[in-house]
Amino acid sequence: GFNCGIVGLPNVGKSTIFNALTSAGAESANYPFCTIDPNVGIVQVPDERLDRLAEIVAPERILPTTIEFVDIAGLVKGASQGEGLGNQFLGHIRSVDAIVHVVRCFDDENVVHVSGSVDPVRDIEIIQAELALADLDSVEKKLQRVEKQAKSGDKKLKEESEFYARIKQALEQGIPARKVEIGVDEQLWLRDLHLLTDKPVLYVANVAEDDLAGTHPFVAQVGEIAAAEGARMVTICGRIEAEIAELDGDEKKAFLAEMGLSESGLDRLVRMGYELLGLITYFTAGKKEVRAWTIPVGTKAPQAAGVIHSDFEKGFIRAEVISYNDYLAAGGEAGAKEKGLMRLEGKEYVVQDGDVMHFRFNV
Ligand code: GDP
Numbered sequence: 001g002f003n004c005g006i007v008g009l010p011n012v013g014k015s016t017i018f019n020a021l022t023s024a025g026a027e028s029a030n031y032p033f034c035t036i037d038p039n040v041g042i043v044q045v046p047d048e049r050l051d052r053l054a055e056i057v058a059p060e061r062i063l064p065t066t067i068e069f070v071d072i073a074g075l076v077k078g079a080s081q082g083e084g085l086g087n088q089f090l091g092h093i094r095s096v097d098a099i100v101h102v103v104r105c106f107d108d109e110n111v112v113h114v115s116g117s118v119d120p121v122r123d124i125e126i127i128q129a130e131l132a133l134a135d136l137d138s139v140e141k142k143l144q145r146v147e148k149q150a151k152s153g154d155k156k157l158k159e160e161s162e163f164y165a166r167i168k169q170a171l172e173q174g175i176p177a178r179k180v181e182i183g184v185d186e187q188l189w190l191r192d193l194h195l196l197t198d199k200p201v202l203y204v205a206n207v208a209e210d211d212l213a214g215t216h217p218f219v220a221q222v223g224e225i226a227a228a229e230g231a232r233m234v235t236i237c238g239r240i241e242a243e244i245a246e247l248d249g250d251e252k253k254a255f256l257a258e259m260g261l262s263e264s265g266l267d268r269l270v271r272m273g274y275e276l277l278g279l280i281t282y283f284t285a286g287k288k289e290v291r292a293w294t295i296p297v298g299t300k301a302p303q304a305a306g307v308i309h310s311d312f313e314k315g316f317i318r319a320e321v322i323s324y325n326d327y328l329a330a331g332g333e334a335g336a337k338e339k340g341l342m343r344l345e346g347k348e349y350v351v352q353d354g355d356v357m358h359f360r361f362n363v
Contacts, residue, residue, distance in 0.1 A: 001042070002294070003068035004202075004273045005096030007075055009123050010114050012104035013206040013238035018071035020238065020245040020266055039071045045274050045281070046267040047292055049324055049354060053283055054290045056332045065281055065292040067274055070096055076114065077126050080133035090134045094194050098276045099201045100269070101127060105218035106208035106237070120205070120218045124225055131196040132171050138193055139168045163189055171197065179229070202276045203233040204269060212237055212259065234272050236265030280353035283324070284308070285333070301349040305359040315362035319345045324354030 006014050022041030044064040054062045074089040093099065103120045104113065115122065143164040150157040163186050170180045176197035182190055190198060205222045207214050214235035226233040244264050247255055256264060274294075281292045282304060295304045306313030321343045322336045330336035333356075351357070 001066065001068050002098075002277045002279060003040075003070055003096050004098045004100045004277065005070045005072045005093050006100045006102060007072050007093060007127065008102035008204075009104070009126065010073070010076060011111055012102050012123070013106075014071055014073060014102050016238035016242055017102060017204065017206070017236070017266075017269075018069060020242040021069050021270070023242075023245045039073075041069050041071075042066045043069055043270055045270055045292070045294075046263070047281060049281075050283070050290060050292050052328060053285050053324075053356070056328070057285050057287065057290050059285070059287055059290040061289045063289055063291040065294045067270070067277065067279070067294070069100070069273070072096075075127060075130060077130070079130045080137065090130070090196065093131070093196050093199075097199065098273065099196075099199050100204055100273060100276075101201055102204045102206055103222050105205045105214070105216055105222065105235075106211070107216075108208065118218065120222050121225065124203075124222070128174075128176070128197075132174065132176065135177060135193075135195045135197050136168065136171045138195060139164055139171065142193060143168060159185075160189055164193075167193070167195075176229075200276050200278075201229070201231045202269075202272055203231060205233055205235045206238050207235055209237055209239055212240065212261075232272060232276070234265065234269050236269060241266045280351075282351050282353070282355045282357050284358070285327075285356050295351060297353075299351050300347065301345055301351055301357075301359075302347055304351040304357065305361065308359070311363060312359050312361050316347065317360040317362060319349060319351075320358040320360070321345050321349070321351075322356045323352065324356060327356045 006018055008014050018041065021043050044066050047064060050062055050064055070092065072089055072092045079090060101124070103123055104118055105120055107118055143161060146157060146161040146164060150161045167177055167180060171177065177190065177195040178198045178200065203222050203226045205214060205219045207216060207219060219235055223233050241264060244252055244255060245266065252264070256262065278297050279294050280297055281294060284291050284293065293307050295307060301319045302313045302316040305316050305319070322333065322341055326336055326341040327333070330339050330341055336342050
């Protein structure tokens with residue numbers, strides 16, 4: 001599956017948020033195995049469209065799609081130099097697809113801050129520096145190796161070593177790898193480096209219980225950094241989310257309505273995490289189940305079918321597709337067919353977010 005690693009300094013609220021995320025999912029009977037590892041949680045992706053489809057189809061069961069969150073504790077200043085088992089934690093970050101960076105924006109004298117005061121800008125800089133230093137280490141090693149090989153006069157190797165030198169220079173200037181402009185040929189080299197600063201980032205401003213709107217200047221500071229990087233930010237209060245996560249569906253709705261909110265901060269976080277990973281959803285809708293399936297943006301029909309079963313991909317013939325809005329407007333599959341809103345699509349069709357799909361395949 002696709003996963004987001006939750007990172008941040010100690011005591012910023014990572015575990016609180018992670019536990020809320022996983023306990024919210026644990027309430028669902030469909031995923032009793034919500035926690036596969038103490039630090040890895042499978043979290044349902046909230047999607048209203050699934051409920052609308054279910055209203056039309058009245059299936060036996062409704063299955064949302066999921067993503068994984070990984071609680072990566074232990075990142076501290078000096079981690080890249082091996083401080084506090086640092087390398088081990090950086091290794092965990094290497095294995096995730098995207099980074100959710102939790103930043104403490106709540107003042108609470110009862111919660112110790114590792115650096116003695118609450119300062120989101122400094123905190124973000126500490127984490128960024130550790131990630132960049134770890135990357136610098138990886139790039140330097142690679143550069144040394146390839147530079148040596150390039151002495152043979154091989155043009156391609158020379159280009160490759162020049163590329164690593166360019167990444168190294170950017171990192172030294174505080175530019176994350178994801179911000180370096182690279183050519184098509186170079187993408188493979190970059191991917192093979194598995195750099196931490198190449199991963200997409202979502203900032204979480206963890207605010208105090210009495211500042212749900214995020215009016216504290218700390219939040220604006222995080223927002224400014226995010227904006228400058230072209231990253232997104234979500235404001236949540238970990239403590240309150242932990243309480244909301246304990247509530248069942250109706251209680252949760254009532255609680256949120258009382259606070260004037262349409263969805264919980266966690267729901268927003270999960271949706272934004274899904275987008276951060278470049279994922280979209282298509283649906284299958286039958287009497288047995290209405291179900292959401294996850295694919296990366298740009299996935300073609302056979303590969304999308306393969307998410308359900310590899311046989312669907314191997315024996316793919318064509319897909320019957322109704323876009324979500326058409327499906328809804330026509331009141332379901334039969335209506336959509338009547339109105340000519342069902343399309344037959346072939347191997348080259350790029351599946352769109354919200355498509356209601358039915359695959360035809362050979363066995
Ligand atoms: P981690 O080290 O980043 O995983 O942080 P924890 O989730 O363990 O939280 C550290 C402390 O901060 C705990 O005592 C939490 O209860 C507290 N905490 C987390 N989120 C909030 C919040 O939104 N408001 C307040 N006041 N305290 C919080």
